[in-house]
Amino acid sequence: MENIALAAILVPFAGAALTLLAGQKAAKWLCQLFAAIASICMAELAYTYAAAGKVAHTYLVAAVGDTTLFGLTVDSVSVLIGFAVVVLGFLVAVYSSAYMSEGNREHPHEGTPRYYAFLLVFIGAMAGLVLSSTLVGQLLFFEITGGCSWALIGYYQKPKSLASALKALLVTHVGAIGLYFAAALLFAHTGSFALSGLAGLDDSAKTLIFFGVLFAAWGKSAQLPLHIWLPDAMEAPTPVSAYLHAASMVKVGVYIFARAILSAGHVPEIIGVVGSIMAVATLIYGFILYLPQKDMKRLLAYSTITQLAYIFFALSLSIFGSNLALKGGIAHIFNHAFAKSLFFLVAGAISYTCGTRSLPALKGLLKQSPLLGIGFCVAALAVTGVPPFNGFFSKFAIFAGGFEVARTHWMLLPLVILAMLESVASFAWFLHWFGATVPGETSEVVAASSKVPLAMQFVLVVLVIMSLGSSFIAASWLG
Amino acid sequence: MNTLPLVLVSVLLYVAGAFASLLLASNERLGIRCAGLAGSAAALAGLAASAPALLSGQTLDFASSGPFPFARFVVHFDLLAALMVFVISLLALAASVYSLSYVREYEGRGAWAMGFFMNLFIASMLALVVVDNAFYFLIFFEMMSLASYFLVISEQSNEAVKAGFLYFLIAHAGSVLIMLAFFLLYQHSGSLDFASFRHLHLSTPLASAVFLLAFFGFGAKAGMVPLHGWLPRAHPAAPSHASAMMSGVMVKIGIFGIIRVGVDILGATTTWWGLLVLAIGGISAVLGVLYALAEHDIKRLLAYHSVENIGIILMGVGAGMVGMATHQPLLAVLGLLAGLYHLLNHAVFKGLLFLGAGSVVFRLHTKDMEKMGGLGRRMPLTALTFLIGAMAISALPPLNGFVSEWFTYQSLFTMSLQGSFLIRLAGPIVVVMLAITGALAVMCFVKVYGVSFSGAPRSPHAAEAREVPAPMIAGMALLALACIALGLGAALVAPVIAHIASQLAATGAIDVASQTLVYPGSATRTALSTPLVAILLAGGLLVTVVLGGLYREQRQKRRHGGDAWACGYAHDPRMVVSAGNFAKPLREMFAPLYRLRQQADPSPAMRHSLSWLTGAASWMEPRFDDNIVAPMLRGIHWLGRQVQRLQHGDFRIYCLYIVAALVILIVLTAA
Amino acid sequence: MQTMIFLAILQALVLLAVAPLFSGLSRVLRAKMHSRRGPGVLQDYRDLVKLLKRQDVATADSGPIFRVMPYVLFGSMLAIATVLPLVTTRSPLGAAGDLITVVYLFALSRFFFSLSGLDTGSTFGAIGASRELTLGVLVEPIMMLALFVAALIEGTTNLGGIGLGIATGHYVSPTAIALAGAAFGFAAFIEMGKMPFDLAEAEQELQEGPLTEYSGSALALLKWGLALKKLVVAQMFLGVFIPFGQASEMTAAALAFAAAVAAVKLLVVFLLSALVENSVARGRFMLTPKVTWIGFGVASLAFVFYLTGL
Known part of the structure; x- marks a missing residue:
């Protein structure tokens, strides 16, 4: 298993080097090939892990003396999330091969090897972060993803893109200070960077380390007060937004927080309190900021912020003792990745075919392109949590867990109720835009739109199916 | 056949009809027929399942663990569920047979979608009334609202979309209220099964809170005042056989829910x-x-x-x-x-x-x-x-x-x-x-x-x-x-x-009927016999016919023709009373209650607060950049510029820096 | 049991037979009050015979409802006549003699009466129908409340049961029964369609309202049915609230005595209503609610007295 995991991490890096060297024509195929290989590796890892009875393993990769520097953790959570991020990376690569072309009406541009190389590096970095068992390992891949995101957000190299890329890099790097601090503190107390060492620490040390991790998580996952980079990061090409800002980079934050909780055993309740309050504050702030948005991608960016707040809320609730909330939060990471990617890729298809992302200009999408209409609908329902789509099941588990712990910590009850109310409000807002955009007579922009390429259609269909089924996969996998 | 398998067969037939309609989207004629026939067969299965259960009075249960560890899939087919299944199936039978011709109107305009959503709608209602676990109940409840939403917006006109929005919003808000009620019960019982809820002994304030949440949540679905605003807009927008199901059955699901929670689970103790x-x-x-x-x-x-x-x-x-x-x-x-x-x-x-x-x-x-x-x-x-x-x-x-x-x-x-x-x-x-x-x-x-x-x-x-x-x-x-x-x-x-x-x-057991009489508990209080009333009316009609036959030979045959009397003027079709005028005197007599509609309408206030909130959000959005990041950047630039003063470009000053640093270090180490 | 059925049919047929007599009586009383001689109490029988010999004419637009309405109206009045307590304290056919059943049988006749007004396509018929229904909306609550208060006091909603209770002296609160009786009498007077409330027919304005287009045998049956309705409404009031004199055992003597008392009571009621109707003009339609509110107020007062037990 250790070798499969290492392969899953290293193959994309190797592929990136090859892609850079190959010409423009071969780049996109190489990217898809290596992403596919990495996906197969992750699938193989999952299969092997399940066949071996789902027993968690930690492997040592590099150590200096007694200090563990890098290691691998193979358990249910890392395999599940790892599978999601790598497979989504593959789907995004396939989608990009069609999107980054001259046929794109919004940004006609042929994808350069640079793009595909950075995408592969990103896939590898994500796999590495998810499977990492030490804080230093996490830190390394954290910074690599930061760098890649700078490159990819500023890909079009316009002034606005470059400014947004720099902003993203700086804000997430400021967040990274927390992780540096946490790693240093862990080393100071245990002499090693391994996360398993968290369990043996006393409460005050744990609190400080967790605050560090939490700060970094907020930065990477665009939570209040470090959320400012995400809406502007929409300057990136849409497949990048789908991958980075829906499926993977923003999930880094919640993942490191979840991993810390899983490794620490008992977590001091103050972390839960701070986490919950900030999560609900972000939730409400994120919703209010939906209202003036007319650019579809900016709306989706704020939606990502609120959905991540749900996950943070779930993880904070689990600190008070709810296993159900923990499972719900992790399932939500999995579900939301697919649902939000679908939504972003639909937005990308819309801008590819119609040349605009402005919601008021769009109407009658269903008539012109049933696939896009259905995709929009499924994505909206999945993200806002309407059964039978995936978002509902994880949100339900989160709320149920919240009520569970609210029995003994009654101050949590208003927060849970606020979260439920926000869920209704989000639903209303997305339903409003669905009604304005999808049914009815086509507007001029939509009527003049071109056809959706086959590769993009394929990816959208796969994501629609996953939006229906991913919650069942997550539930049966996590147990 | 046994009851529960028949219910399952019924649900599966509806689902099959739905997918048949979907797959036959290119051949809508056949698709409409398949959907209608599948729906009718499913309805007959439902009737066959519920009628014996109603007459025998048995309660049937089934349980299995579902894919989710926190909720079991439990079916509790008690008499209330049997009645609901009967009602749903009866109406579904009529609506499905009706749809065989009616949906032809929509050929080429989404008839396949109608068959798909209609059958899923009915299937989710059927599943909803028999499950006994809060999680699955909510899933089917929402799926019911989702399927009917698409039926409401099927015309895709502006009014239909707005009606659908209001409908789905209120339905979803209602289901969140119901979710809250169930979660409060879950908090105290530790399980999402209704059976565990039934055994709870809650304090009166908590039970009342649960009841109120469930009452308003289900009441929104039932369309009771003050949560009825969606009904007059949504039901007309849907195609008529869907309106028949929505008005005939779906609002009853609201009542079913109120009875399930208020009477069955909470026991109506207050x-x-x-x-x-x-x-x-x-x-x-x-x-x-x-x-x-x-x-x-x-x-x-x-x-x-x-x-x-x-x-x-x-x-x-x-x-x-x-x-x-x-x-x-x-x-x-x-x-x-x-x-x-x-x-x-x-x-x-x-x-x-x-x-x-x-x-x-x-x-x-x-x-x-x-x-x-x-x-x-x-x-x-x-x-x-x-x-x-x-x-x-x-x-x-x-x-x-x-x-x-x-x-x-x-x-x-x-x-x-x-x-x-x-x-x-x-x-x-x-x-x-x-x-x-x-x-x-x-x-x-x-x-x-x-x-x-x-x-x-x-x-x-x-x-x-x-x-x-x-x-x-x-x-x-x-x-x-x-x-x-x-x-x-x-x-x-x-x-x-x-x-x-x-x-x-x-x-x-309370006695309410015997032979042709129905009575409230005992016939000595009072009774009603509808066959007797029918016979009396028929008898009266007969007597009248006989009386009307008197002197028949002496009168001419009945003449049918000519205009209505208009005081000597020629009768004009515009003289006929219109629908609006027929009820006008009554509208004037009850004018205050009609004004209530406008006075109690919350939409202007909601629109106003929404636009205020949007304005506040637009103002807020750039604040972080303008008021936090930009000053920080300016500060850093200022700091940089100050530090830049050290860089004169004259290498002799740099030599001076080296000498000064040496001197300071010598002084420090010497001290 | 068989005697009761026989009695029920008999009482219906008797009421049927004497209905034109009572409407003739009203005509004579009106004439007398107008200082005229009047046509004689048997005039309505002569009118019916004359009409039965005339041709039935229907407008081109009318349909089956128009044809069927006189029969439904007459039939439902006969049905009500069979269940009212006329000579016995108990209703002859208790299984249909519930107050709710009777009130809704009146609604049945009102439904078809108004529907036929619309069926002809005639303006007058339609407006008459609209007025009839509006009046029903204003009056039915008074009837229901008054009867309900009486029912609550006597513990049953069966008309005969209420009558029996009042006859044998079971009243929790005499004032409540009296007020309820007054309110119901008021409502009954309105239902009888006498001035000032003959808004549906409104001869001078609406040319007879829903009756406009009827002629020949259909008109004869309709007039007879409406006459029977007046009688039935009056008897409903009498049978429930003034049941004294009705027979409690089924002996020939008691029944004969009860029949005589019933006839006298009905005569008194028609006399009083003739006095009232000929002293007033038709009410303005849009001001009718003000009047009916008074009736409702009296019924509410009865309810309050019942609740407080005075």
Whole structure:
């Protein structure tokens, strides 16, 4: 298993080097090939892990003396999330091969090897972060993803893109200070960077380390007060937004927080309190900021912020003792990745075919392109949590867990109720835009739109199916 | 065959019909037929499952662990579930048969989607009423709202989309309230099974909180005042067979939920719950029918009547809940009997009326009653079935509407006989509301039938109308016969429903019928025999016919022709009273209640706050960049510029720096 | 049991037979009050025979409802006549003699009466129908409340049962029964369609309202049915609230005595109503609610007295 995991991490890096060297024509195929290989590796890892009875393993990769520097953790959570991020990376690569072309009406541009190389590096970095068992390992891949995101957000190299890329890099790097601090503190107390060492620490040390991790998580996952980079990061090409800002980079934050909780055993309740309050504050702030948005991608960016707040809320609730909330939060990471990617890729298809992302200009999408209409609908329902789509099941588990712990910590009850109310409000807002955009007579922009390429259609269909089924996969996998 | 497998077969047939419709999207004719036939077969399976269960009185259970570890998939097929399955299946049968012709109108305009969503809609309702676990209940509840949302927006016009938005929003908000109620129960019982909820002993404030949440959550689905705003917009927008299902069955799911939570799970232990239900029932009944009178769109009118009838059902349920709280078994059973009987009856006659309206719209392509007229002679079968439906909903003896309203009156009467001052005050007040409602309903349906089917045609379309195809007539006829059967057969139906009521109220058996009589507990109090009333009416008719035959030889044959009398002027079609004017005097007499609609409308306030919030958000968005990041950057640049002062560019100064640093270090190390 | 059925049919047929007599009586009383001689109490029989010999004419637009309405109206009045307590304290056919059943049978006749007004396509018929229904909305609550208060006091909603209770002296609160009786009498007077409330027919304004287009045998039956309705409404009031004199055992003597008392009571009621109707003009339609509110107020007062037990 250790070798499969290492392969899953290293193959994309190797592929990136090859892609850079190959010409423009071969780049996109190489990217898809290596992403596919990495996906197969992750699938193989999952299969092997399940066949071996789902027993968690930690492997040592590099150590200096007694200090563990890098290691691998193979358990249910890392395999599940790892599978999601790598497979989504593959789907995004396939989608990009069609999107980054001259046929794109919004940004006609042929994808350069640079793009595909950075995408592969990103896939590898994500796999590495998810499977990492030490804080230093996490830190390394954290910074690599930061760098890649700078490159990819500023890909079009316009002034606005470059400014947004720099902003993203700086804000997430400021967040990274927390992780540096946490790693240093862990080393100071245990002499090693391994996360398993968290369990043996006393409460005050744990609190400080967790605050560090939490700060970094907020930065990477665009939570209040470090959320400012995400809406502007929409300057990136849409497949990048789908991958980075829906499926993977923003999930880094919640993942490191979840991993810390899983490794620490008992977590001091103050972390839960701070986490919950900030999560609900972000939730409400994120919703209010939906209202003036007319650019579809900016709306989706704020939606990502609120959905991540749900996950943070779930993880904070689990600190008070709810296993159900923990499972719900992790399932939500999995579900939301697919649902939000679908939504972003639909937005990308819309801008590819119609040349605009402005919601008021769009109407009658269903008539012109049933696939896009259905995709929009499924994505909206999945993200806002309407059964039978995936978002509902994880949100339900989160709320149920919240009520569970609210029995003994009654101050949590208003927060849970606020979260439920926000869920209704989000639903209303997305339903409003669905009604304005999808049914009815086509507007001029939509009527003049071109056809959706086959590769993009394929990816959208796969994501629609996953939006229906991913919650069942997550539930049966996590147990 | 056994009951539970039949229910499963029914659900699977609906799903199969849905996917058949989806897959046959390119051959819509075949798809419509498949969807309709699958739906009918499924409905027959549902009837075959529920009818024996209702008659035998058994409760069936099934449990299995589902894919989710926190919720088991539990099925609890008690008598209430059996009744709901029966109602759903009966209406689904009529609607599916009806759809075989009706949906042809939509060929090329999304008929395949209609078949898909309609069958999924019915399947989710069926699944909803039999599951006994909060998680699965909510899933099917939301799926029901989702499927019907797509049916509502099927026309894809602006009005339909807006109606759908309001509908789905209120439905979803309602389901979140229900979720809250279930979570409060889950908190204390540790499991999401209804069975575990039933065994809880909650403190009164907590139980009341759960009840209120569930009541308003399910009430939003039922369309009771003040959460009824979506009904008159959503039901007309959907195609008529879907409106029939929505108005006939879906709003009953709201009532089902209130009974499940308030009566079954919580046990209706507190008196003021029942009084609240009664109050809202009375208000919904009166306002519903009053607003219906002001409409001239036939489907909007029927939608408002659903609000009215939900009010009447709630009156019965409220009386039953009061009976349970005050430990009066007779009252509890009578009230629930009245409510459930009216639930069944309303489903039947409202479904019939919507199908009739659909037939009219099918031929005339308009829902405006002012453009109808004279259809009674051009569409005789539709007119006849519509008349039966109109008589049933106006609660005219001996049809079914009358029997359930009679029971409602009897339950209110029983409630008023004893109890606290508040209860004895409330009873007759609600009776008066019910009486007003009845009279207003008579007025409204005379208007509907009279303006649509009687008199002269008011538009060219009306003059050219023909009768509708056979499947549509079959669907309507089935329901019309059911109206008559449920009315005349009251003595057979009432004991079955009373059994359901006594199971819910956990009381012993209460006698409500014998031979052809129905009575509230004992025949010595009072009794009703619908067959007897029918015989008396028939006898009276016969006597009249005989009297009319007197002197027949001495008079000429009946002449049918010529204009109506207009005081010597030539009769002009514009002289005929329109739908709006027919009810105008009443609208003026009740003007304050009509003004209430505008005064209590929350949308202007909500729109205003939404635009304020949007403005605040637009202001907020750049604040972080402008007020935090930009000053920081400016500060850093300033700092950089200050540090830059050190860089003069003159290397002699740099040498001076090196010397100065050396001197400082020497001084420090020496010290 | 068989005697009761026989009695029920007999009482219906008797009421049927004497209905034109009473409407003739009203005509004579009106004439007398107008200082005229009047046509004689048997005039309405002569009118009916004359009409039965005339041709039936229907407008081109009318349909089956128009044809059927006189029969339904007459039939439902006969049905009500069979169940009213006329000579016996108990209703002859108790299974249909519930107050709710009777009130809704009236609604049935009102439904068809108004519907036929719309069916002809005649303006007057339609407006008459609209007025009839509006009046029904205003009056039915008064009837229901008054009867309900009486029912609550006597513990049953069966008309005969209420009558029996009042006859044998079971009243919790005499004032409540009296007020309820007054309110119901007021409502009954309105239902009888006499001035000032003959808004549906409104001869001078609406040319007879829903009756406009009827002629020949249909008109004869309709007039007869409406006459029977007046009688039935009056008897409903008398049978429930003034049941004294009705027979409690089924002996020939008691029944004969009860029949005589019933005839006298009906005569008194028609006399009083003739006095009232000929002293007033038709009410303005839009001001009718003000009057009916008074009736409702009296019924509410009865309810309050019942609740407080005075």
